Amino acid sequence: MSHRLGGIVIGNFDVRRLVASDPHKEEAARLLAEAFEHSPLFEFAFPARARRAALNALFEAIVDDAVRYGYAEAAFTDEVVGIFLWYPPGRYPMPLWRELRGLPSYLRMALFAPRGLLKLYRIQRSLDRLRPKQPHCHAYFLAGRGSARITAILGRRMLAEADARSWPAYLETQSARTVTLYQRLGFEIQRSCFAEVRGAPPTWTMWRSPNPAE
Numbered sequence: 001m002s003h004r005l006g007g008i009v010i011g012n013f014d015v016r017r018l019v020a021s022d023p024h025k026e027e028a029a030r031l032l033a034e035a036f037e038h039s040p041l042f043e044f045a046f047p048a049r050a051r052r053a054a055l056n057a058l059f060e061a062i063v064d065d066a067v068r069y070g071y072a073e074a075a076f077t078d079e080v081v082g083i084f085l086w087y088p089p090g091r092y093p094m095p096l097w098r099e100l101r102g103l104p105s106y107l108r109m110a111l112f113a114p115r116g117l118l119k120l121y122r123i124q125r126s127l128d129r130l131r132p133k134q135p136h137c138h139a140y141f142l143a144g145r146g147s148a149r150i151t152a153i154l155g156r157r158m159l160a161e162a163d164a165r166s167w168p169a170y171l172e173t174q175s176a177r178t179v180t181l182y183q184r185l186g187f188e189i190q191r192s193c194f195a196e197v198r199g200a201p202p203t204w205t206m207w208r209s210p211n212p213a214e
Helices: 025-035 040-045 048-069 096-101 103-112 114-128 148-164 176-184
Strands: 008-010 013-017 071-076 080-087 137-144 169-173 188-194 203-208
Touching (some): 071 148, 103 114, 148 169, 176 188
Antiparallel strands (some): 008 013, 188 203
């Protein structure tokens, strides 16, 4: 089954950018929910019994916003096997009117874990205050199924575009393993292993300056 549609073939899977009308958005959201179910951030926010359902609702809203106002790079075989959500300069954090677009999904998430939504909101607002003032891309969520090579390729695809446009990139993560992945992609740690909200998991913030081709 081919999903090229303007994408490129890399190894044994295809890579392309999702669009707002794409039928694979829900599949991408489910992949992210599966990949991040046991992340420190979401284990802190949501009880185990409600976490997957809450994340399905959360990522439906996030994927929808990314395809409309940022970018969603997806890898396919006969299904979505990788997804990277990121935003060009000036498109993240979301303004209030974009957050309100996702309100139906957020309300559904609140049905499963009402306190979790508040916890995430407090952490994100705290992190936003630390965000660099210099315009930059925001690397948001990256996940792959079956091979670390998928996530590396999606990351490099985003960074190639950022370099071509001389855009720096910034991200936040609560996973030490993810820190290593992004260091391999050229990111450097800005702040290491800190918590802005009491009880929250430690966070690393990372920055990558553009590296234009000669």
